[in-house]
Amino acid sequence: MSTLGRSGVEVSELSFGAAGIGNLFTAVTDEQAYEAVDAAWAGGIRYFDTAPHYGIGLSERRLGAALRDRPRAEYTVSTKVGRLLEPTDVSGDDLADGFAVPATHRRVWDFSADGVRRSLDASLERLGLDRVDVVYLHDPDDHAEQAFREGYPALEKLRSEGVVGAIGAGMNQAEMLTRFVGETDVDVVLCAGRYTLLDHRALTELMPDAQERGTSVVIGGAFNSGLLADPRPGATYNYSAAPTELLDRALRLKAVAERHGTTLRAAALTFPAAHPAVASVLVGARSADEARDCVRQFATPVPSEFWRELLAEGLLPATAPVPVQEPS
Numbered sequence: 001m002s003t004l005g006r007s008g009v010e011v012s013e014l015s016f017g018a019a020g021i022g023n024l025f026t027a028v029t030d031e032q033a034y035e036a037v038d039a040a041w042a043g044g045i046r047y048f049d050t051a052p053h054y055g056i057g058l059s060e061r062r063l064g065a066a067l068r069d070r071p072r073a074e075y076t077v078s079t080k081v082g083r084l085l086e087p088t089d090v091s092g093d094d095l096a097d098g099f100a101v102p103a104t105h106r107r108v109w110d111f112s113a114d115g116v117r118r119s120l121d122a123s124l125e126r127l128g129l130d131r132v133d134v135v136y137l138h139d140p141d142d143h144a145e146q147a148f149r150e151g152y153p154a155l156e157k158l159r160s161e162g163v164v165g166a167i168g169a170g171m172n173q174a175e176m177l178t179r180f181v182g183e184t185d186v187d188v189v190l191c192a193g194r195y196t197l198l199d200h201r202a203l204t205e206l207m208p209d210a211q212e213r214g215t216s217v218v219i220g221g222a223f224n225s226g227l228l229a230d231p232r233p234g235a236t237y238n239y240s241a242a243p244t245e246l247l248d249r250a251l252r253l254k255a256v257a258e259r260h261g262t263t264l265r266a267a268a269l270t271f272p273a274a275h276p277a278v279a280s281v282l283v284g285a286r287s288a289d290e291a292r293d294c295v296r297q298f299a300t301p302v303p304s305e306f307w308r309e310l311l312a313e314g315l316l317p318a319t320a321p322v323p324v325q326e327p328s
Contacts, residue, residue, distance in 0.1 A: 001046070003281040004216045007159075007166035009133050011076050014298045015047035016040040017220060018063045020286030022055025027100040028060060028286050033199035034063075037066035039288035042129050043295030047280055049190070049218075050127075051138055052119060053107065055099045064127035077129065078190075080138030080170055082120040082151065083107040095188070098239070106220035111143050111151035120158070131163070136170035136190055137315075144176060152184050159187075170240070172221070173200040181209045188279065193221030193238050195272050197228055197253055197264075197310075198246060200317050200323060207277045216279035223283075227328040228253070228268040241324040253282040256309050257302075265293070273298075274323040 001010045020306065021033035028036075037048070048067065060079065067075060085105040094103045098272045110119070120135060135155055140147035155167040164243075169180045170190030177189040195202040195217075210217050223229040226236040229252035235242050242250070254264040274282050281298070285291035298315070307322035311313075316322070 002216070003272075004134065004166045004168075004279055005214055007187040009076060009165040009187070010045035010180075011218070012045050013280055014043075014045055014220065014269070014272040014292070014295065015049060015218070015280045015282045016045050017282045017284040018048060018050040018059045019054040020284040020290075021062050021066075022050070022284070023227075024054065024098060024284070025095075025102040026099065028284070032287055034066045035061040035286045035288040036061065036291045039291035039316040040285065040295070041070070042147065043292060045291075045295065046074060047076045047078070049078045049134075049220075049282055051083075051136075052085050052094050052123055052126075053080070053138060055098075055101045056094055056103075056105045057085055057122075058101055058121055060101075060126040065130060068128060076133045077127070078134035078136060079120070079123045079127070080136045081116045081123075081155075082109065082111050082136055082138040082140055082143070082147070084110045084115055084119055085122065088142050109143055111137065111140055113154035113157075115152055116154040116158075116213075133164065134166045134168065135164045136168045138170055138189075139172070140169065141171065141173065141176065148179075149184070156185065170218075170220070170304050172181025177202075178209055181213055181215045186215060188218055189218040190218045190220055190281075190282070192219075193224050195219050195275070195278075196222055196224050197268050197316070198224055198237070198273050199251060200320060201212045203275075203317060203320055207275055211277040215277075217275070218279045218280045218282055219278055220282040222268050222272055222281055223265070229265055231264070244291045252313075253310070253315060255314075256306060256315070260274075260303045260306040260309070262286070262300065262302045262306060264295060265308065266297040267302050269294065270300075270323045271320075274321045276321065
């Protein structure tokens with residue numbers, strides 16, 4: 001277990017991202033969702049992350065139901081603020097936003113202090129919990145002014161009141177997260193897809209700044225939405241079709257992994273965890289099999305020779321920390 005910044009909130013080194021059980025791209029049943037959470041729990045995962053955005057609240061409802069009978073002191077839950085869900089009478093589905101659910105609500109951007117509190121209250125109701133441990137400002141890319149001027153102070157107030165244990169921001173970029181680390185007193189930032197075997201841009205500023213400030217980093221998107229889990233024609237990279245150049249690079253990484261008797265999935269999950277600023281690696285799973293595989297891959301030692309070859313071939317920056325295999 002690791003502690004988020006100076007908050008006292010503990011997270012497991014491998015954590016469960018609940019977008020998949022919110023029907024990300026593909027519908028799953030309630031039973032499949034609950035089985036995925038059960039398998040994650042059985043594998044030792046004790047940190048679970050969700051958001052109103054995921055399935056227009058479906059992820060929060062399912063995660064809360066799956067955790068309801070477990071001792072509350074034994075797990076950590078994070079959710080996010082910045083999008084309010086408002087009922088709509090529009091028919092159709094939510095696939096334009098990536099989720100295979102009916103379009104019963106619309107998302108309304110709101111990083112105001114009132115919006116933050118309303119969002120958190122609604123999340124607690126969907127989760128069926130009286131508290132969450134961590135709250136992130138979610139994707140404030142186009143709302144930086146309001147997020148810094150209103151959203152962040154609202155989270156800081158919630159933390160000072162003891163309503164939440166830790167606060168932060170979660171984004172698919174490193175640059176604004178670096179600003180949050182430098183300009184605010186966040187405990188943690190959630191950086192998705194920007195510190196992986198294929199994308200190292202968080203290494204230059206975000207990671208060293210977070211380490212210096214004592215701010216924790218949670219890494220999401222370690223598979224870059226699929227390409228590093230199964231590199232093949234048609235695979236996705238950051239939720240779009242993978243460019244040929246990146247597919248070729250991923251296939252090179254896979255070949256090196258196989259040459260050293262390991263898997264690309266194991267390398268992709270263990271690489272970000274090696275950085276001293278990283279408290280947890282967040283993985284999405286939509287089934288028990290996927291959850292068990294992630295746990296197994298994360299626990300798989302990756303030979304030192306694999307990392308040496310990546311560094312020698314320029315497939316990783318020379319400054320990137322790599323896992324150290326303990327002597328047997």
